[in-house]
Amino acid sequence: MHPQLYRSLYRIRRVEEEIARIYPTDRIKSPVHLSIGQEAVSVGVCAALAPEDVVFGTYRGHAMYLAKGGDLKQMLAELYGKATGCARGKGGSMHLIDPAAGVLGTSAVVGTTIANAVGYAYALRYRKSSALVANFFGDGATEEGVFAESLNFAVLKRLPVLFICENNRYAIHTRQDRRQGLPDICGRARAFGLPAECIEDNDVLRLYERVQAVAPAVRAGAGPYFFEVMTYRWREHVGPGHDFHLGFRNEDEVQPWVEADQVRRLAEMIDADTRARIEEDVEAEIAAAVAFAEESPWPEPAELYTDVFQEGPECPVPLPH
Amino acid sequence: MHPQLYRSLYRIRRVEEEIARIYPTDRIKSPVHLSIGQEAVSVGVCAALAPEDVVFGTYRGHAMYLAKGGDLKQMLAELYGKATGCARGKGGSMHLIDPAAGVLGTSAVVGTTIANAVGYAYALRYRKSSALVANFFGDGATEEGVFAESLNFAVLKRLPVLFICENNRYAIHTRQDRRQGLPDICGRARAFGLPAECIEDNDVLRLYERVQAVAPAVRAGAGPYFFEVMTYRWREHVGPGHDFHLGFRNEDEVQPWVEADQVRRLAEMIDADTRARIEEDVEAEIAAAVAFAEESPWPEPAELYTDVFQEGPECPVPLPH
Amino acid sequence: MSGAASPLTARRPRFTVGERVLSYVEAVREAADQEMARDPSVIVFGLDVDDPKAIQGTTRGLAAKYGPERVFGTPLSEDAMTGAAIGMALAGLRPIHVHIRMDFLMLAMNQLVNVAAKSRYMYGGRVALPLVVRAMIGKSWGQGAQHSQGLYSFFMHVPGLKVVAPSTPYDAKGCLIAAVRDDNPVIYVEHRLLHFQKGPVPEAPYAVPPGRARVTAAGDDITLVGISFMQVECLRARHYLADVGIRAEVLDPIWLSPLDLDTILASVARTKRLLVVDNGWTCCGAGAEIIARVIERTQGEQEVRVRRMGFAPVTCPTTPALERLYYPDGRTIAAAARDLVEGRPTGWLPDERPDLRDIEFRGPF
Amino acid sequence: MSGAASPLTARRPRFTVGERVLSYVEAVREAADQEMARDPSVIVFGLDVDDPKAIQGTTRGLAAKYGPERVFGTPLSEDAMTGAAIGMALAGLRPIHVHIRMDFLMLAMNQLVNVAAKSRYMYGGRVALPLVVRAMIGKSWGQGAQHSQGLYSFFMHVPGLKVVAPSTPYDAKGCLIAAVRDDNPVIYVEHRLLHFQKGPVPEAPYAVPPGRARVTAAGDDITLVGISFMQVECLRARHYLADVGIRAEVLDPIWLSPLDLDTILASVARTKRLLVVDNGWTCCGAGAEIIARVIERTQGEQEVRVRRMGFAPVTCPTTPALERLYYPDGRTIAAAARDLVEGRPTGWLPDERPDLRDIEFRGPF
Numbered sequence A, B: 001m002h003p004q005l006y007r008s009l010y011r012i013r014r015v016e017e018e019i020a021r022i023y024p025t026d027r028i029k030s031p032v033h034l035s036i037g038q039e040a041v042s043v044g045v046c047a048a049l050a051p052e053d054v055v056f057g058t059y060r061g062h063a064m065y066l067a068k069g070g071d072l073k074q075m076l077a078e079l080y081g082k083a084t085g086c087a088r089g090k091g092g093s094m095h096l097i098d099p100a101a102g103v104l105g106t107s108a109v110v111g112t113t114i115a116n117a118v119g120y121a122y123a124l125r126y127r128k129s130s131a132l133v134a135n136f137f138g139d140g141a142t143e144e145g146v147f148a149e150s151l152n153f154a155v156l157k158r159l160p161v162l163f164i165c166e167n168n169r170y171a172i173h174t175r176q177d178r179r180q181g182l183p184d185i186c187g188r189a190r191a192f193g194l195p196a197e198c199i200e201d202n203d204v205l206r207l208y209e210r211v212q213a214v215a216p217a218v219r220a221g222a223g224p225y226f227f228e229v230m231t232y233r234w235r236e237h238v239g240p241g242h243d244f245h246l247g248f249r250n251e252d253e254v255q256p257w258v259e260a261d262q263v264r265r266l267a268e269m270i271d272a273d274t275r276a277r278i279e280e281d282v283e284a285e286i287a288a289a290v291a292f293a294e295e296s297p298w299p300e301p302a303e304l305y306t307d308v309f310q311e312g313p314e315c316p317v318p319l320p321h
Numbered sequence C, D: 001m002s003g004a005a006s007p008l009t010a011r012r013p014r015f016t017v018g019e020r021v022l023s024y025v026e027a028v029r030e031a032a033d034q035e036m037a038r039d040p041s042v043i044v045f046g047l048d049v050d051d052p053k054a055i056q057g058t059t060r061g062l063a064a065k066y067g068p069e070r071v072f073g074t075p076l077s078e079d080a081m082t083g084a085a086i087g088m089a090l091a092g093l094r095p096i097h098v099h100i101r102m103d104f105l106m107l108a109m110n111q112l113v114n115v116a117a118k119s120r121y122m123y124g125g126r127v128a129l130p131l132v133v134r135a136m137i138g139k140s141w142g143q144g145a146q147h148s149q150g151l152y153s154f155f156m157h158v159p160g161l162k163v164v165a166p167s168t169p170y171d172a173k174g175c176l177i178a179a180v181r182d183d184n185p186v187i188y189v190e191h192r193l194l195h196f197q198k199g200p201v202p203e204a205p206y207a208v209p210p211g212r213a214r215v216t217a218a219g220d221d222i223t224l225v226g227i228s229f230m231q232v233e234c235l236r237a238r239h240y241l242a243d244v245g246i247r248a249e250v251l252d253p254i255w256l257s258p259l260d261l262d263t264i265l266a267s268v269a270r271t272k273r274l275l276v277v278d279n280g281w282t283c284c285g286a287g288a289e290i291i292a293r294v295i296e297r298t299q300g301e302q303e304v305r306v307r308r309m310g311f312a313p314v315t316c317p318t319t320p321a322l323e324r325l326y327y328p329d330g331r332t333i334a335a336a337a338r339d340l341v342e343g344r345p346t347g348w349l350p351d352e353r354p355d356l357r358d359i360e361f362r363g364p365f
């Protein structure tokens, strides 16, 4: 398992670094919310999911999209605004999607996909599917009313949802304790009737084990399960750079997280050859994906007017008037 | 104290019964959500409040309005749609208001006044006032996202709010356990950091004592406090009649509540003369109020266009263009 | 109010004697029932859809027939339930989400405007969102500020949403079937008073698809476009106008988005006069849009006189004394129409005709 | 972009040399600062108003100067925080509630439409609601579907709300002061790109009160009404039109509700041609309302040719390749204006003039 986890972690880290490297050239004219430092959350969860499982996330969705198997070429092309992007250039970094991989949506309005995930889970349950929905959101999202409403409904209907709160302690530049009267997200989840546990220290292996352990019951109809994963954002909220100079957080706050970096941790847990092969593969894949994005064409002007509606065949039923 | 509580309880009960009696004549062309059976909640709380304290409630607001000292004549005139109503006939039963008595608002959209109450409390705290806000809402309102958002903010800013959840177990015809995955409202309040307690059995004396006991700390800046009061609606959700024939609840469900009727309970705790005097006064007051409503004029047609905006004097500042 | 006798029968499309007559409520119920029977992906939910009152009866019996997984009441959580409806649609279900008042959609605007309307486009066409949102406009008996709004223009404003406001039992059934079969989000606007309407409704399923307006009464002197319940008032107005020799043509847009402008243009080409009566406020309303489009299309070629009516530009008052003045009605519409036809303020206001009196609506709600 | 040199200087009201020049951001900040200094009941809150970025700088320094009780960031709870703002206003405070994107107001619609707009009326005039809601329209650099909407027509539709969309630093300050002193809820619409504008701003407090439009550039051939950032584009268009001998008059409504129709009518009486350019979608938009009102008032007396422009009737795409086509700009506005003036499709589209190029906006956001 470690090689798989390492591949996924390394791949996301390097894609994000590559985006940051390219960004100053202005070829990516899209806001980017990098997940550098937070890769372990998406990787730990998605590694324990089945291909038919579905994920919903946020504008900070690169890691989730890649960890769940979203197409890398299409993702980069999307950031470039090219016709070959996963959303044909119409969604950008904040609206990644890949239905084939079970990546069903990411939103730029905080909290919105929590309710969408719950509804999707209702449909799975209704269809007697054994698939589940994993829903990723930040600590700030838990302050939106939709979070409370969605948890209540998920418990009421015992829906197959894994709620994954990526607690990086900040909403943009504001600390959790300045936004939450009682900064205990698991406690709130439990008050709605959810089993909830907190994974400290961004631990990818522990998270992976725990998701594997609880998923079967969730699939079997035991109801939703809640994980709060403590993690940390190394870069600025949006953009390729750092934000320590802004003074809202102290640079040494990041140190323990860098020391516990899950990418390096997993690297050290696998043998050198495997590691070299993985990194070689990934670098080649990224280089190819960047080239693909660069060389892909822009959408045709006519594309502006497509995709507003899905228009099927004329209504089959006879019209008496 | 008992005579005061009895007067308030008896007065509300009789006003509601009088409305129910008049209703079939169609002179009250307004939806009425009667509080018969639930009077104890408003009475127990408001009896422990100071005149400068403020209350916010719901469309089921007759009891709160009267218990806090809202003008009875104006209330009935409002239900009749007369120009002398507390909202000049523009608000009806669901939008009772009496700023002079600290009744600051009632809404027909479930949950909305919870946030308004919290904001009002912020203003009180900002002004260093020792007043507090008591906010009444139903068990269904706790399912709206605004409930969670408002509790969090009230705790974060340690605002002087008493949250009073009138749990009559139903939202229209739907039981709490069919709407809430974990029907523990106090538990949810605690998860947001509020001290919360449940008053069983609609006990007006216990509620009164407890509010008296906690109010000083709330005024002093200790932060909000949460009460869930178990109570029961004797009549139909809206309208003057009963709804047991609809079959969604069983008639004997009401029996224990009728036996524990707080109006009768208090009646039996005061001496016969006092009781007779109180009832005489109240009946006379109600008769006068009904007559006032009946005889009051309709609003003039021109009234349709007033009160959209508050237009003060032209802007005092010189206009350079 | 059955067929031939009523002055409102003009609203019936091709009425053949002996045809089955249903109420608007029964028509909505039947449409949902037939679509659920046809397609197991159709589900109905929303506050109180499974309670004894069954949303005025429009969901009566569905829970018993299709079970609690396909028909269920919800917590008081409009925002999340709308988001859930979107998630269900993404998964291929065809949810019908019901709201007893349109005013409550204000709690669902984020999901409707920012997610439902945009998902297909912002995901490059890789998803479809077959979703129907039923919402009712309330009126009279002290509904007041928060239970009376007709906010459909909000949804007309946003690309990616379809909007329909049927005014007859016939269209209520056909439009709901069309909405359920549409692969996009459709806001289906009902009116509490229209629920009492009766009219011919074929038993077999049929669709009244997007983009088709209907001429509900022919005439050559002026075109009256009545939206939702105002369609009824326009048909009343037509009779008052007939009494003074003015022949009004009445149109029902039925679908507000997409809007069938051609039918309106064809009528206006004959009448040269257009009065749009909104079942809401006029500012930035459907009437403003219809008039702007008609003028943009006709200017330079024909002179058309236009006018809008709608709710008074105030909050809805509860007292009957003022509520009466808040809404346009058959008589005030007739008066405005005559002024437009004669090109001057005539000061005429017809006396109420007993046979054109409004439906008696008695509370409590 | 400082005064005299720029072709956009027509937008300055009475510019006297040596007058102080501020950016839009500084003007907004100064207005809030001066009102807070004048009146302790004025408070500012909203997500991130007290963070290092200080809402593009519009709230910079206020927290330090007035303290955390008067200037504070909030939880991510737009619905409750809007309700709280209403409660504060009921208690006599004058809150300024700030939103970094207008799109997020969709979470606050229930409190804005069902409570703020209605409280005074439904309580019979017994309360007042002095509340300002600042909301920003985003544009470019992949803002996309959910960070680019100009939804002000929603608020124009609802009685009880005032709406203002200043386009210059001068009006940004004057309108915010007027909004804060207004005893009613005011939706104050900003535009991310307008934040970069510079212009003369008197230091002493002044109000640009509701209901006054401004002629920002004189002309006799056609009237261009540009809303929010489209005011800038209309002034660009005016220069392109001048190159082909067409003298356009440009108006800025400034306040959208109440709307100053008279100024528009006076201009149209001369030009006989009206092009309204919306900073949003046109369907049921401000342009539809303005055109409907102008026609209702001018029909029979003068012939006026009208046209609307606005966002393409689709969701905002992120790719620059399509976003470019999504928005009207100086050149497309000029082309449409010329067609309207000449009464035929001329097929003319001016080449971009370097001095009229758009502001360079560089992300990440």
Ligand SMILES: Cc1ncc(C[n+]2csc(CCOP(=O)(O)OP(=O)(O)O)c2C)c(N)n1
Binding pocket: A060, A108, A109, A110, A111, A137, A138, A139, A140, A141, A142, A166, A168, A170, A171, A172, A237, D047, D076, D078, D100, D104, D107
């Ligand atoms: C409803 C809404 N309000 C505000 C914003 C602006 N905003 C964008 S990201 C963000 C912070 C979200 O914090 P969190 O949920 O912890 O996610 P993180 O960015 O830390 O991953 C905010 C406030 C938004 N996009 N949507």
Ligand SMILES: Cc1ncc(C[n+]2csc(CCOP(=O)(O)OP(=O)(O)O)c2C)c(N)n1
Binding pocket: B060, B108, B109, B110, B111, B137, B138, B139, B140, B141, B142, B166, B168, B170, B171, B172, B237, C047, C076, C078, C100, C104, C107
């Ligand atoms: C936001 C909203 N959704 C739905 C309704 C319809 N409705 C009116 S009262 C009610 C039940 C409220 O139940 P609860 O909060 O327990 O108050 P109660 O009526 O029992 O006093 C509902 C669903 C509404 N008025 N507002």
Ligand SMILES: [Mg+2]
Binding pocket: A138, A139, A140, A166, A167, A168, A169, A170, A171, A172
């Ligand atoms: Mg965070």
Ligand SMILES: [Mg+2]
Binding pocket: B138, B139, B140, B166, B167, B168, B169, B170, B171, B172
């Ligand atoms: Mg209840």
